[in-house]
Amino acid sequence: MLIDLHTHTNVSDGLDSPEDLVGQAKSAGLSVIAITDHDTVIGWERLRPPTKQGRLTVVPGAEISCQTTSGMSVHMLGYLFDPNDGPLTEIMSLTRDDRIPRMKKIIELLNGAGIGVTFDDVVERSGSAATVGRPHLADALISLGVVATRDQAFTQYLHNDSPFYVGHLAPSPEEAIAAINRAGGVSVLAHGLAGTRGAIYSLDEIAKLVDHGLAGVEVDHRDHDQQARAQLRELAESLNIFATGSSDYHGTSVGQRLAMEVTAPAVWEGLLARGNGCEVFSL
Numbered sequence: 001m002l003i004d005l006h007t008h009t010n011v012s013d014g015l016d017s018p019e020d021l022v023g024q025a026k027s028a029g030l031s032v033i034a035i036t037d038h039d040t041v042i043g044w045e046r047l048r049p050p051t052k053q054g055r056l057t058v059v060p061g062a063e064i065s066c067q068t069t070s071g072m073s074v075h076m077l078g079y080l081f082d083p084n085d086g087p088l089t090e091i092m093s094l095t096r097d098d099r100i101p102r103m104k105k106i107i108e109l110l111n112g113a114g115i116g117v118t119f120d121d122v123v124e125r126s127g128s129a130a131t132v133g134r135p136h137l138a139d140a141l142i143s144l145g146v147v148a149t150r151d152q153a154f155t156q157y158l159h160n161d162s163p164f165y166v167g168h169l170a171p172s173p174e175e176a177i178a179a180i181n182r183a184g185g186v187s188v189l190a191h192g193l194a195g196t197r198g199a200i201y202s203l204d205e206i207a208k209l210v211d212h213g214l215a216g217v218e219v220d221h222r223d224h225d226q227q228a229r230a231q232l233r234e235l236a237e238s239l240n241i242f243a244t245g246s247s248d249y250h251g252t253s254v255g256q257r258l259a260m261e262v263t264a265p266a267v268w269e270g271l272l273a274r275g276n277g278c279e280v281f282s283l
């Protein structure tokens with residue numbers, strides 16, 4: 001039983017449409033897939049109500065972009081929340097709106113360093129995405145021949161500690177957890193020890209989030225080395241919270257594979273029992 005609880009579509013920075021993602025999940029033999037686009041729910045909302053029931057369970061979710069008071073970027077996965085909940089909807093829409101001026105600021109900084117990318121180049125790459133992000137800028141830089149891959153764009157220009165980094169309006173992780181919980185959802189810290197992306201929490205800080213209602217941590221993720229996984233697994237066991245695994249899939253062409261990391265069935269069942277803001281559906 002393959003369970004993948006973290007994937008993106010082209011309504012944020014993934015490369016496949018929600019419909020294509022579902023098709024691929026079925027071909028890959030998945031049983032459960034959560035669609036967790038950055039700061040938007042329209043990808044999975046578009047798939048509801050299903051015209052025909054199938055064998056793939058789709059879990060409604062989102063990955064909320066957060067920022068700590070010290071300016072650290074944190075991603076919070078939310079599952080099974082009520083997509084019409086006022087405060088959570090407001091958080092996501094404020095973030096999405098602010099990503100536009102933020103993108104323009106990053107572009108200005110790049111232009112200042114002699115890299116001639118424009119906002120229109122990014123819009124051309126982001127297409128119909130509701131959430132504009134750095135991966136779209138990376139795609140624009142690829143089109144312009146500045147870099148060859150998204151990874152190279154991040155390593156060279158776009159990573160969180162780069163001089164071209166600009167944040168956007170975002171809730172604190174504690175606010176995101178509270179909003180997800182209030183909306184009947186379940187919150188799981190995404191790739192919490194992915195140190196290659198930038199600053200990360202200490203284990204003690206992650207434990208404090210549990211006091212604020214954090215229900216789980218993503219343990220098996222490609223950006224976690226063996227030590228990070230062991231530390232998070234131990235933390236989850238000691239605090240009795242969910243330990244998940246997931247692909248954080250954005251597309252096969254960026255070297256990712258659905259279900260390259262998975263969540264144990266018992267963990268998924270616990271998570272499903274906890275969330276009561278909306279229902280899963282099958283396709």
Ligand code: AMP
Binds near residue numbers: 038
């Ligand atoms: P943004 O939402 O605009 O801040 O961009 C963050 C997104 O960039 C993440 O969700 C990933 O999809 C992608 N990404 C890829 N590599 C990195 C990296 N090294 N650091 C941060 N984000 C990365």
Ligand code: FE
Binds near residue numbers: 013038135
């Ligand atoms: Fe992403």
Ligand code: FE
Binds near residue numbers: 063075190191
């Ligand atoms: Fe993330």
Ligand code: ZN
Binds near residue numbers: 006008063190248
């Ligand atoms: Zn993600």
